[in-house]
Amino acid sequence: MKRRMSSFLSDCSAVSIGAGVVTAVTAAAATYYVATQPEPNVIPPIDLSDQSIVLEDGVRISRFCENGKLMKYMYEDVKTAYDAFQRGLKISGDQPCLGTRTGPNLEYEWMTYKEVFAKSRAFGSALLTRGLKPNDTSFIGIYSINRPEWVFTEQACSMFSMVSVPLYDSLGPDACKYIIKQGEISYVVCDTTQKTENLLAKADQCPSLKCIIMMESPSDELKSKAAKHKIELIQFNDFLEVGEKNLQEPKPPKESDMATICYTSGTTGDPKGVMLTHANLITNMSSVTCMALKAVSVEQSDVHISYLPLAHMFERGMEIICFMHGVRIGFFRGDVKLLTDDMQALKPTIFITVPRLLNRIYDKILNSVQSSALKSKLLEWALEAKSREVERGIVRKNSIWDKLVFGKVQNLLGGRVKIVITGSAPLEAKVFRFIRASFGCVVMEGYGQTEATAGITFSIAGDPSTGHVGCPLPCAKVKLVDVPEMDYYAEDGKGEICSYGPSTFIGYFKNEAKTKETIDDDGWLHTGDIGEWQPRGTLKIIDRKKNIFKLSQGEYIATEKIENCYSRSRFVAQAFVDGNSLKNNVVGIIVPDPEVMPGWAKTEGISPDMEELCKNKKVKDMIFKDIIGVGKEAGLKKFEQVANIYLFPELFSLENGLLTPTFKNKRPFLRKKFQSLIDEMYAELEK
Structure with missing residues (x-):
């Protein structure tokens, strides 16, 4: 991953911090800055000194829970993933939905919400003509990087009550074989010849596999190889044509229906299939939306760049949020080395990312100024000034420090990002402070895991503090339990983080033993992470029970x-x-x-x-x-x-x-x- 990020990070290293700025100019800039500070524009929606409600036995819930009840959905007309896209379709209609960089000029070309709906319906209709049932016993594998066909397939599954099963691009053929065999998957959508070759190499051990639908055009040689294994190989667009000639009426799912099985890669043993319902998806994404909307509006004009793997719930959840608000989604070209260029072309307003990338940006920017005492001092002043603004609730990109120092960093991301959401691991306090100052936008951090759909806690808009992962989402109760072998006790505010609520997964697919290890008899999800409650009602990740x-x-x-x-x-x-x-x-x-x-x-x-x-x-x-x-x-x-x-x-x-x-x-x-x-x-x- 780091090697693929090297080009992106070298761009960060190349940012010249304040080159040519002399001390006199800096002093004048500081005077101008002090005289032109605006009023706060991000006001915390709750008292930051008391961010969670303590119930009996140390259980905590969000202050956004109405009447103490956990949130199930944000919009009355959005209770399934199908509903989420329908709301976006209603809002946007012929407005752009999905974009890719193609053609000689590499400009983003867009499909509208109506076009995406039509292609998704055609794909689902083609599956029905092949005899698949419109219910959650029909599993469709997706083995691809992020691209429009991924969305067509997933939306088709939602439209016709089927179940999407991502096969990670990097899990490798053995894990893919395991998933196909365990799920008895007969249809897999695949993007490249190489991945198709990977599947065919294990075909003898996957008796259920009947058809591979390729996004690339399969060669005659590849078709012949597939035929030897009695597997049909068909091009994606040809499959769409079958559906277009045999269009079926959508058969939307119920909230309780399974939406996806998201396999966790795990660090040991075979991957585990996390079964998530439509209710799981919507309650979690509604809760994230509820808290994010306290910071920024999410509307049709917004743009999200899709580069984190859709096989993981972090990215897929973000796209559900985008769809329910009619937001447009632009895909990167599949190569993280080109991410900076893609962002500058797309100019996204929404950017979700992971600490690994933010840490490296931080390191490269700091390393880039070490050779110059003036640049180092200028960066120090700029960071201090912008951080003071963040503490006052001022978030902007137009200060003198942005012009002198941080503007080039912001332009690497396209110049329009208004909200950054980071997750997957805790972000170090000094990096969080730097990113907030340099990006000039709202930066929020979440904590969770696939078994909780995605999020368990989320930071409050306008909270300038760092070193924690926020307070409980409105869909989750959170408590800490004793881990005596590590000397952590709940009475001291430390212990294993446990979550309960409508976003908790319904179990591991065909693995009751692991399910019982993870969800106790009272329905609490045991995360394996060690947390500590902070005085202001937020949660800090301090250790890991596993490994x-x-x-x-x-x-x-x-x-x-x-x-x-x-x-x-x-x-x-x-x-x-x-x-x-x-x-x-x-x-x-x-x-x-x-x-x-x-x-x-x-x-x-x-x-x-x-x-x-x-x-x-x-x-x-x-x-x-x-x-x-x-x-x-x-x-x-x-x-x-x-x-x-x-x-x-x-x-x-x-x-x-x-x-x-x-x-x-x-x-x-x-x-x-x-x-x-x-x-x-x-x-x-x-x-």
């Missing part, structure tokens, strides 16, 4: 916490920490940052080649010292710090199978790959 093990002296180790800590070192791109119960310490595989290390090597007069750097003891000692310092600063205990490290020159990625599709360490694969090196590191420590 823990005991050291030989009985101390528990939470490896993800340590890895996240070390990744904040400027020299570290990625970290994998491991150990076992027979040892009294942990060791780590460290991937040095390929964008920082060459510059450091130059100042040290050594080769900038990554492989040579990783073999250099001086480099190893320097990085080891730095991460131990970072760990101490973050409060890691002595037994949590690595005792030895190995420097690895290649980034963990989706392509080499070392990251999950949500960009988390794929622990079993990493352990298998590095087991001999881990053994060697322990052997060195025992000499």
Whole structure:
């Protein structure tokens, strides 16, 4: 993932902060700035000192819950995913809906809401002509990056009460085989020849698979290969024509009907199929909308860029919100290296993202000014001034500091972004502060997981504080439960985060045992994350219950916490920490940052080649010292710090199978790959 982001991040590095600005001009700018500050324009809708309601037994709910009741939906006419699109269709009609960059000039070309509805109806009608039933026993696989055909397929499923089952672009053929076999899926929509080849390679182990509908034009050779496995291969547009000639009336779903099975990639074992109903989707997205609308309006003129995988509920949920408000959605070209260019062409107003990207933007901007004392000071002044504005509820892009410093950062995103929503992992406080100031827009953070549909907590519009993930969404009750083996107790305001409400999933597909492990007898979802209630009623993520093990002296180790800590070192791109119960310490595989290390090597007069750097003891000692310092600063205990490290020159990625599709360490694969090196590191420590 990081390699694919390198072009985007190099654009950030290239932003020249205040080049040519002299001290006298800066002083004049500061005077002008003080004299022209506007009034606050983002007013918190509730008292920020008391953001959640405490019920019995420490359970908390949102202050946006009417009469203490959990929210089920925001609009009377939107109770299913089908209803959400219908509302957008009613609002927009012939206004743009989906856009792609095509043609010689790479301009965005748009399909209207009516056109998208027509194609979705045709696709669903074609499925019915093939004998599929319009109910939630019909599963349709989608194996593709984000593009219009993805939406046509999903909307067809909603229109005809079928179930969409995404096959992650990066799960690989074994996991895809597992999902198809478990779901007895007969129809899979696939975007490329390569992915079709992947499916055909496992076809003998997928007896249910009857038809692959390809977005690209299949070659005769590929059709012949499919025919040998008794699988029909048909081009997507040809399939649409079948439906257009046999149009069927929509058969909309009920709220309680299953809408999708979203498989979580997991870090161990086979993927688990999270079953989500239409009610799950709508209650969660209505709750996010309710809180986001307190900050900004969402209307037809808004534009969302779709680049996070539609196979995950974060992106899919955002698109439901867009559809219900008639917003237009522009797709990136499928390559994150081109994301900056796509955003500058699309000029989105809505941008959802993940901390991994925001962290790297922050790092690159700071690194870009280190060589100049004037630029560093100017950035410091600008950050301080804009942060004071955010604390006062002033959000804008037209201050003198935006003109001198932050304007180029904003233009990387197209210049029009008015709201940023980040999720999937906590965002460090200093990065949050920087992004709010530099982007010049409302920035909100959420926390959740697929099993809760998407969100569990969300930050309040106008809350300038950082270091937490907000308060409960209106659709969820939240409580903390004791984790005695990690010394966390609810009476101290710390414990495992549990959620309850109408957005909780109905179970793992064909996996009752895992369902019972995750949802207790009272219906509470146990997330595996450790949280701490803050004095103002917000929640802070402080640890992870999963991926823990005991050291030989009985101390528990939470490896993800340590890895996240070390990744904040400027020299570290990625970290994998491991150990076992027979040892009294942990060791780590460290991937040095390929964008920082060459510059450091130059100042040290050594080769900038990554492989040579990783073999250099001086480099190893320097990085080891730095991460131990970072760990101490973050409060890691002595037994949590690595005792030895190995420097690895290649980034963990989706392509080499070392990251999950949500960009988390794929622990079993990493352990298998590095087991001999881990053994060697322990052997060195025992000499």
